Amino acid sequence: MPPEDQEFTDFMTEATQKAMELRQKYDKLSENNKSKFLLYIESMVRAGGTQAFMNQMNILFDTGKR
Numbered sequence: 001m002p003p004e005d006q007e008f009t010d011f012m013t014e015a016t017q018k019a020m021e022l023r024q025k026y027d028k029l030s031e032n033n034k035s036k037f038l039l040y041i042e043s044m045v046r047a048g049g050t051q052a053f054m055n056q057m058n059i060l061f062d063t064g065k066r
Contacts, residue, residue, distance in 0.1 A: 045053050
């Protein structure tokens with residue numbers, strides 16, 4: 001496997017693991033905090049649709065893409 005492909009595979013493996021960890025933490029939240037989180041995400045997506053959500057993800061991961 002070319003190094004670039006391995007880099008992507010490694011990143012996706014780590015991202016998937018972190019997403020699973022966050023899901024486990026989310027599952028442990030109180031129902032009130034789950035609702036707060038969902039409202040936060042929903043408002044981000046509704047504010048500008050998918051593009052706004054992707055912009056926030058790019059900011060989070062500091063890719064510089066807007």
